[in-house]
Amino acid sequence: MRKIAVTASAAALVLTSALGAQAADDAKARDQRWTELRQSVFGDKKVEQQDGLITLDAPIRAEDAALVPMDIKVSNPDQVKGLTLIIDENPGPVAAKIDFGPAGDPGLLRLRTRVNAYSNVHAIAETKDGKLVETVKFVKASGGCSAPVAGGAEGTTGEMRLKVKDEATTGKSAQATLMIRHPNFNGMQKDQVSHLYTPPNYIKDIKVTYNDKDVFSLTSDISLSTNPVIEFGFKPEAKGTFKVVANDTSGARFEKTFDVPVKTQ
Numbered sequence: 001m002r003k004i005a006v007t008a009s010a011a012a013l014v015l016t017s018a019l020g021a022q023a024a025d026d027a028k029a030r031d032q033r034w035t036e037l038r039q040s041v042f043g044d045k046k047v048e049q050q051d052g053l054i055t056l057d058a059p060i061r062a063e064d065a066a067l068v069p070m071d072i073k074v075s076n077p078d079q080v081k082g083l084t085l086i087i088d089e090n091p092g093p094v095a096a097k098i099d100f101g102p103a104g105d106p107g108l109l110r111l112r113t114r115v116n117a118y119s120n121v122h123a124i125a126e127t128k129d130g131k132l133v134e135t136v137k138f139v140k141a142s143g144g145c146s147a148p149v150a151g152g153a154e155g156t157t158g159e160m161r162l163k164v165k166d167e168a169t170t171g172k173s174a175q176a177t178l179m180i181r182h183p184n185f186n187g188m189q190k191d192q193v194s195h196l197y198t199p200p201n202y203i204k205d206i207k208v209t210y211n212d213k214d215v216f217s218l219t220s221d222i223s224l225s226t227n228p229v230i231e232f233g234f235k236p237e238a239k240g241t242f243k244v245v246a247n248d249t250s251g252a253r254f255e256k257t258f259d260v261p262v263k264t265q
Contacts, residue, residue, distance in 0.1 A: 085121070120138055157181060175232070238264055
C-alpha cells in the first residue's frame with residue numbers, strides 16, 4: 001500500500017510540474033505575441049501600465065465566443081482622446097480603434113466582440129499628452145470568428161437604432177447605445193447550406209456627430225460581432241441631433257440622424 005501511495009504521489013508531482021511548465025510556456029508565448037502586436041500597432045511608442053486610469057471588464061469565460069461583451073472604463077475622461085481594443089489571438093486583433101471628438105466622453109465604452117481562441121485582451125488609452133496606458137484581461141473563449149451568424153441577423157442591412165440612456169441633461173455626461181444591423185461576415189464562416197465560406201463583408205468604420213461636433217470615429221476589422229452594438233458617452237447640448245455614418249467593406253454607406261431630447265438644467 002505504501003509503495004502505491006508513493007507512486008501516486010510521484011505521478012501527481014510529475015503532472016503538476018508538467019502543467020506548470022506548460023503554463024509558463026503559454027505565458028511566454030502570450031508575452032511574445034503582445035510584443036509583436038504592440039510594435040505593429042503602436043510602433044516604438046511606449047505602452048505603460050498605470051493604475052486607475054483605464055479598466056477593462058470582460059468575462060473570464062465567455063458564454064458565447066461570437067458575442068463577448070467588452071466594457072472599457074476611463075476614470076478621468078478629460079485626459080483621454082482615444083481608445084484601442086486588441087484581442088491578441090484573433091486573426092484581426094485590432095477589434096476597435098476609437099478617436100473621441102469634443103462632443104464625446106470616453107468614460108464608458110461598451111462593445112460586443114468575437115474571440116477566436118483563449119486570449120489576452122488589451123485596452124489601451126491614448127492621453128491628450130500622447131501617452132499610451134494599457135490594461136489587460138485574459139478571456140477563455142474559442143471559435144468566435146468562425147461561428148455561423150446566428151438568427152437575428154435578418155433584416156435590412158445598415159438599419160440603425162439609437163437610444164439615449166435615462167434623460168440627457170446639459171452639463172452632464174450621458175450614455176447612448178447604437179445598434180447597426182449587419183451580418184459582419186469576416187470570411188471565416190461557412191454557409192450552412194452550401195458549406196462554402198461566406199465572402200467577408202463587415203463594417204469598417206463608424207462616425208457619430210452631435211450637432212455637427214464629433215462624438216467619436218471608430219475603425220474596426222473582423223472582430224466586432226454580428227449586428228454591432230456600441231454604447232458610448234457624449235456631452236449633451238440643448239436639443240441635440242445625432243448623425244451616424246457607417247461604411248462596410250463592400251463599399252456600402254449607411255447614414256441616419258436621430259433627434260435627442262435634452263433637459264436644460
